[in-house]
Amino acid sequence: MAGILAWFWNERFWLPHNVTWADLKNTEEATFPQAEDLYLAFPLAFCIFMVRLIFERFIAKPCAVALNIQANGPQIAQPNAILEKVFTAITKHPDEKRLEGLSKQLDWDVRSIQRWFRQRRNQEKPSTLTRFCESMWRFSFYLYVFSYGVRFLKQTPWLWNTRHCWYNYPYQVRKPDFQGLQTGRHSFGQLAGVRQDFGIMFLHHLATIFLITFSYVNNMARVGTLVLCLHDSADALLEAAKMANYAKFQKMCDLLFVMFAVVFITTRLGIFPLWVLNTTLFESWEIVGPYPSWWVFNLLLLLLQGLNCFWSYLIVKIACKTVSKGKAGKWNPVHVSKDDRSDIESSSDDEDSEPPGKKLHSSTTTNGTSGTNGYLLTGPCSMDD
Numbered sequence: 001m002a003g004i005l006a007w008f009w010n011e012r013f014w015l016p017h018n019v020t021w022a023d024l025k026n027t028e029e030a031t032f033p034q035a036e037d038l039y040l041a042f043p044l045a046f047c048i049f050m051v052r053l054i055f056e057r058f059i060a061k062p063c064a065v066a067l068n069i070q071a072n073g074p075q076i077a078q079p080n081a082i083l084e085k086v087f088t089a090i091t092k093h094p095d096e097k098r099l100e101g102l103s104k105q106l107d108w109d110v111r112s113i114q115r116w117f118r119q120r121r122n123q124e125k126p127s128t129l130t131r132f133c134e135s136m137w138r139f140s141f142y143l144y145v146f147s148y149g150v151r152f153l154k155q156t157p158w159l160w161n162t163r164h165c166w167y168n169y170p171y172q173v174r175k176p177d178f179q180g181l182q183t184g185r186h187s188f189g190q191l192a193g194v195r196q197d198f199g200i201m202f203l204h205h206l207a208t209i210f211l212i213t214f215s216y217v218n219n220m221a222r223v224g225t226l227v228l229c230l231h232d233s234a235d236a237l238l239e240a241a242k243m244a245n246y247a248k249f250q251k252m253c254d255l256l257f258v259m260f261a262v263v264f265i266t267t268r269l270g271i272f273p274l275w276v277l278n279t280t281l282f283e284s285w286e287i288v289g290p291y292p293s294w295w296v297f298n299l300l301l302l303l304l305q306g307l308n309c310f311w312s313y314l315i316v317k318i319a320c321k322t323v324s325k326g327k328a329g330k331w332n333p334v335h336v337s338k339d340d341r342s343d344i345e346s347s348s349d350d351e352d353s354e355p356p357g358k359k360l361h362s363s364t365t366t367n368g369t370s371g372t373n374g375y376l377l378t379g380p381c382s383m384d385d
Helices: 002-008 035-066 081-089 096-106 110-123 128-153 176-193 199-217 221-232 235-246 250-287 292-324 349-353
Strands: none
Touching: 035 128, 035 199, 081 096, 081 110, 096 110, 128 221, 128 235, 199 221, 199 292, 221 235, 221 250, 235 250, 250 292
16 A cells, blocks of 8 residues: 555655645745645535535525426326336336337337437426525625635736746645635535536546646646636526526526627637636646646646546527528527436427327427427536536
8 A cells, every 4th residue: 555655646746846745834934736636525415415405495595486386297207017028127218129029918018108208307307496596605605716716816927827827836835725725626526426427527536636636736726726717717607597497587698608609719719718728728838837746737738638628519509590590599508418417308288288098109308498409518517517
């Protein structure tokens, strides 16, 4: 174990040439970021989780009720032991062959079986009230974190001149507020990482956690705060647009989504590469020079930029679809990429009112809500979430 730890914490990987861990030990005159500080992420994550539960129950839920957002969930599928067994033990999305077999076994038509599975899948998804409470929590948290970051960074020289991120590196002392910003943000990154359930968001959160860990351990924390604050700038607007959509304030929803899209694309496709990547790739090379963890850090930042391009593509795609189809005022900012967690599958009223038993062996279902072709944007998150 000692050998593994010595290999992992190899100074020649983590630190510039001629710098050792002993050089970065805390003294009475100066304090530096320490790897063990990251253990604080776990109790902080638990505290944030408890605050979230209290907030959603005693603040967000009363607000949702005041806005007449109902707690009613989707239509309940009628009890059926055979279909329930298939749903829980085999598949939630039966193929055509299995549908035909179930149709013969139950003497139901294929459309009714498809409708049963659709309703059963929807039962496991949160109600609009639950989603509103979640979005209100995230809106409040993102707004606070972004405001905190701006208030902290406007007092620092590296906000105005990014070369200060590398002057006297890595002997840059830590400020108390700075540790709170870094470690607290990291804890929520871990907490939010378990919420998403599709691959691109998992990759996003994984890259985020590695980036924050790298920037803290080898004291690239100054540029880390720039990355965090920049990526926080659009998140509150997205959650506000979701809340407006759930409350059926469509014009406000549209306006907030446009504001979100402008801020997101401007910050992540414009400011981030021209400001942050410029300093991490070129200014740091000039002032400090490259070393192994420097390459890893920059590769992770480039991966993050690739994800930013992906999310921006989805935002532009849904905006163009909406405009081209003449559905202004009907788009849904929470629909851009598929997410089975939040997307409520729906079908026509005639289909849902039709009793089982009539054998119609053709069926189509429509995923999504409010005219957005079943796309759900939960993802252009910051380095958090």
